[in-house]
Amino acid sequence: MALTKVIGAGVGQLTSSDSDFVIQVVSNASDTVTTVTNGATTNIISQAITPKATSSKILVRASINLGGDSNSYGYCRLLKGSSAIGVSTQATNSQVNASFQVMTKNWTYQSYRTSPHIFEFLDSPSTTSATTYNISMSCTSGNVFLNRSGTLSTSDAFTPATVSTLTLMEIAG
Numbered sequence: 001m002a003l004t005k006v007i008g009a010g011v012g013q014l015t016s017s018d019s020d021f022v023i024q025v026v027s028n029a030s031d032t033v034t035t036v037t038n039g040a041t042t043n044i045i046s047q048a049i050t051p052k053a054t055s056s057k058i059l060v061r062a063s064i065n066l067g068g069d070s071n072s073y074g075y076c077r078l079l080k081g082s083s084a085i086g087v088s089t090q091a092t093n094s095q096v097n098a099s100f101q102v103m104t105k106n107w108t109y110q111s112y113r114t115s116p117h118i119f120e121f122l123d124s125p126s127t128t129s130a131t132t133y134n135i136s137m138s139c140t141s142g143n144v145f146l147n148r149s150g151t152l153s154t155s156d157a158f159t160p161a162t163v164s165t166l167t168l169m170e171i172a173g
Contacts, residue, residue: 019172023052027167034146036074036139043079044146046134047166051125055173058123060086062135065114065162067149068104072142075101078121079134086121102137102144114149114162124173133168 028047036042049058060078075098078086084097091097100119125131137144149159 019055021172023056023170023172024049025167025169027165029163029165031147031161031163033148033161036137036144036146038139038142041136041138043134044076044137045164045166046132047168048130048132049168049170050130051128051170053172054126054128056125057171057173058125058131058133059169059171060119060121060123060133061167061169062117062119062165064117064119064135064137064164065147066102066104066117066144067114067151068144069142069150072139072144072150073101073103074137074139074141074144075099076117076119076135076137078119079136080123080125081132084136085123086119096138099135102139104142104144104150114145114147114160122171133166135166 026047026049028045030045034042034044036044044064045062051058062078064076075096077084078099086099087097089097099121100117102117104115147162147164151159
């Protein structure tokens with residue numbers, strides 16, 4: 001079925017010269033529990049996409065649910081293959097360039113909860129080859145848990161099991 005668009009007073013079909021529409025969407029919804037220990041770096045979720053055109057852009061959307069030990073923290077980086085993209089370039093001294101910061105269990109009863117961490121980045125991969133995006137998490141204090149709270153109790157509703165997602169949307173450019 002051809003895609004349609006509004007043009008002036010009528011309706012037409014999208015062509016290869018049109019831009020800014022979604023070509024495809026792929027997503028990874030993971031409920032896998034992963035522990036990232038102090039000093040460790042781990043790829044926590046990944047998804048591949050094969051762009052249809054070299055002019056396309058890829059909108060990367062991550063929703064990561066994290067719990068942890070008391071005062072646990074770290075940072076995440078978006079990787080394309082093994083290269084960091086969508087990270088700050090402003091770090092100085094002992095700071096690190098990251099996509100987003102991770103913090104867990106910094107207040108009363110936080111050990112029973114996970115915290116959502118949301119991140120988006122628009123990439124221009126300039127390829128029609130399969131491309132894999134990863135969220136890499138580094139823990140710099142305590143232990144951080146993907147998809148579970150700091151206190152694991154299966155006998156109550158205070159510690160829900162959660163899902164994290166990595167969604168890639170190819171946008172015509």
